[in-house]
Amino acid sequence: MPPPLSRDKPILGIDLGTTNTCVAHVRNRIPRVVPTDKGSLILPSVVALSSRGDFLVGGAAKDQLLTNPRNTIYGAKRLIGRKFNSRVVQDLRSYYSYDIVEGPQGEAAVSLGDRVYGLPEISGMVLAHVKKIAEAFLGRPMPQAIISVPAYYNDNQRHAVKEAGRLAGFDVKRIVNEPTAAALAYGFNRGLDQRVLVYDLGGGTCDISVLQLQQNVFEVLATGGDTFLGGVDFDNRIIDWALDQFWREHKVDLAQSPIALQRVKKAAEAAKIDLSLIPNTVIDLPFVEERRGKPLDLRMPISRQQLEEITRDLVDRSFTLCDEVLEQKGISRGSIDEIILVGGQSRMPLVQQRIREHFGKPPRKGVHPDECVALGAALLGDSLDSIDSVTLVDVLSMPIGIAAPNDRMRRVLEKNQPIPATRSFRLPPPREPGKPIEIDIYQGDSDQIVDDEFLGSLRLPAAATGRRIDLKLDEECLLRVTFDDPERGMVEVPFATRDTPEALRRAIAEKTPPPGAAGAAPREQRRGIFGWLTRS
Numbered sequence: 001m002p003p004p005l006s007r008d009k010p011i012l013g014i015d016l017g018t019t020n021t022c023v024a025h026v027r028n029r030i031p032r033v034v035p036t037d038k039g040s041l042i043l044p045s046v047v048a049l050s051s052r053g054d055f056l057v058g059g060a061a062k063d064q065l066l067t068n069p070r071n072t073i074y075g076a077k078r079l080i081g082r083k084f085n086s087r088v089v090q091d092l093r094s095y096y097s098y099d100i101v102e103g104p105q106g107e108a109a110v111s112l113g114d115r116v117y118g119l120p121e122i123s124g125m126v127l128a129h130v131k132k133i134a135e136a137f138l139g140r141p142m143p144q145a146i147i148s149v150p151a152y153y154n155d156n157q158r159h160a161v162k163e164a165g166r167l168a169g170f171d172v173k174r175i176v177n178e179p180t181a182a183a184l185a186y187g188f189n190r191g192l193d194q195r196v197l198v199y200d201l202g203g204g205t206c207d208i209s210v211l212q213l214q215q216n217v218f219e220v221l222a223t224g225g226d227t228f229l230g231g232v233d234f235d236n237r238i239i240d241w242a243l244d245q246f247w248r249e250h251k252v253d254l255a256q257s258p259i260a261l262q263r264v265k266k267a268a269e270a271a272k273i274d275l276s277l278i279p280n281t282v283i284d285l286p287f288v289e290e291r292r293g294k295p296l297d298l299r300m301p302i303s304r305q306q307l308e309e310i311t312r313d314l315v316d317r318s319f320t321l322c323d324e325v326l327e328q329k330g331i332s333r334g335s336i337d338e339i340i341l342v343g344g345q346s347r348m349p350l351v352q353q354r355i356r357e358h359f360g361k362p363p364r365k366g367v368h369p370d371e372c373v374a375l376g377a378a379l380l381g382d383s384l385d386s387i388d389s390v391t392l393v394d395v396l397s398m399p400i401g402i403a404a405p406n407d408r409m410r411r412v413l414e415k416n417q418p419i420p421a422t423r424s425f426r427l428p429p430p431r432e433p434g435k436p437i438e439i440d441i442y443q444g445d446s447d448q449i450v451d452d453e454f455l456g457s458l459r460l461p462a463a464a465t466g467r468r469i470d471l472k473l474d475e476e477c478l479l480r481v482t483f484d485d486p487e488r489g490m491v492e493v494p495f496a497t498r499d500t501p502e503a504l505r506r507a508i509a510e511k512t513p514p515p516g517a518a519g520a521a522p523r524e525q526r527r528g529i530f531g532w533l534t535r536s
Helices: 059-063 087-095 119-138 155-167 178-187 231-250 258-274 304-328 349-359 372-383 502-510
Strands: 011-016 020-027 030-033 047-049 055-057 099-102 108-112 115-118 144-149 171-177 193-201 206-214 217-226 280-291 294-303 338-342 391-395 400-404 408-413 421-426 437-443 453-460 468-473 479-485 489-492
Touching: 011 119, 011 155, 011 178, 011 372, 020 119, 020 372, 030 372, 047 059, 047 119, 055 059, 055 119, 087 099, 108 119, 115 119, 119 144, 119 155, 144 155, 144 178, 144 372, 155 171, 155 453, 171 178, 171 372, 178 193, 178 206, 178 217, 178 338, 178 372, 193 304, 193 349, 206 304, 217 304, 231 258, 231 280, 231 294, 231 304, 258 280, 258 294, 294 304, 304 349, 338 349, 338 372, 408 421, 408 468, 453 479
Parallel strands: 011 144, 144 171, 193 338, 217 391
Antiparallel strands: 011 020, 020 030, 047 055, 099 108, 108 115, 193 206, 206 217, 280 294, 400 408, 400 437, 421 468, 437 453, 468 479, 479 489
16 A cells, blocks of 8 residues: 555656656656646647637647737747846747747736746746646645756846746745756765766757766766757757748748648657657658648658758757856766756757767667656756755856956856856946945856846946945855845845835835935846845
8 A cells, every 4th residue: 555645745746847847756766757638758848829819838738829820839948037128039030930029127928818927927927737637646736846947047047947946836945957957867865975977968958967976966067058059959950941842842841831830840840850760761851831712731751861951950959058068167978977858859869979989889768758858857856955965066157257447247156167166346436426336247258248137237336336245156056146135245246036015015116225325227128127125
């Protein structure tokens, strides 16, 4: 007889993916994936507004993508936590059939029906759906969650994912990096002493992390990634190839027809999956368009060799990342004991061939690329507050710093800094005597702030010159800022979010500080803003 349910913690491990979402739970110390309402182990990360005004999530939403492309949201993970006017969002807009618009705080948002929805709301719908499914399957409320994010997510993106979990009704106990979760699934309670490289090539992101595993201590030595390299980019190469071939043959641009384009996208993804198993396949779409009243069919054979030719540079980019991560810490390829593959795109034969060539050994078998992140997140959730809990030593994936003269970033927290961490600096004098001190905070690998992500702005009175500011990273790699106030000591200066007190929200809107406190001065086209909370 199984033990009573009360012995199992009411916490889920969730891999919120670009393409699919996977959920796991630990029962009797064994992690298992929770099946969806359709019996599958993964749920498409798709949200749609039907013609009747109902929201659809998962497979039901993906099924009507062809007939309702403008009201079907997919790939939200690539947009969440980003500014609308950022170069990457503007570049991505042409690849989506739905409308990407500017949100109320300058963030990327989407238009559905007659409303604008934030990306945390969209991801929150996916998370709420899997919460409902898991509770029905497990027969109990599941109020808590560990949610994974790409290691290369910046602070804005991490906060956005945590907000999505809150909107779904979860108490998000922790955000965990996907490669770290995958390493947990591989090494938890196995008594290993190994150095492993996690090669995570998912639907929308690529993360490379090197970890030292010793018993149940998982120490990240170095990490790096690209949030715009993933399976979607491989799909897009096939799509562009097919559209070009069709144009050459018929002089018709299928990109101008949303429904035809969605059919091509679906067929491209299916062809890519087929070519991981067989050497040749055919993209076959009858009556994809018409010209002068005559139907036009799209029928194009494509081989694995052709796919490798048009995507080889994408695979090369991922191994350039591998080398950069190893070089950051002076780690040799030969010192890597195991390579763990994560993400559906890692199934590509060319990727696995390059792993063997690059590292001189095959990747580790027995770690499921689609499920290991969710399983690792569930194991972490189950170990919280336990005697035999795991110890995670993670690192900062991108430097955080402040704006310096000549539009450069002065780094305060360096890349691969172990977390939790605290770094301090003294407030400089104001740019103009008697004026408030303004400090802009950025995150990114570039020394030029134009290429980095703006996180927020501090505005403090001139009298604060010389006082201490602390930048603190917690175990989730979330940033907190504290200021040495002469009356109250070190006081936290949090981000202005939807949870910000109404007085501060009004003050931000009016570009003035709240009564009795220094304030955050918002600027044009900026999403993240630091605010100063009153004693209340």
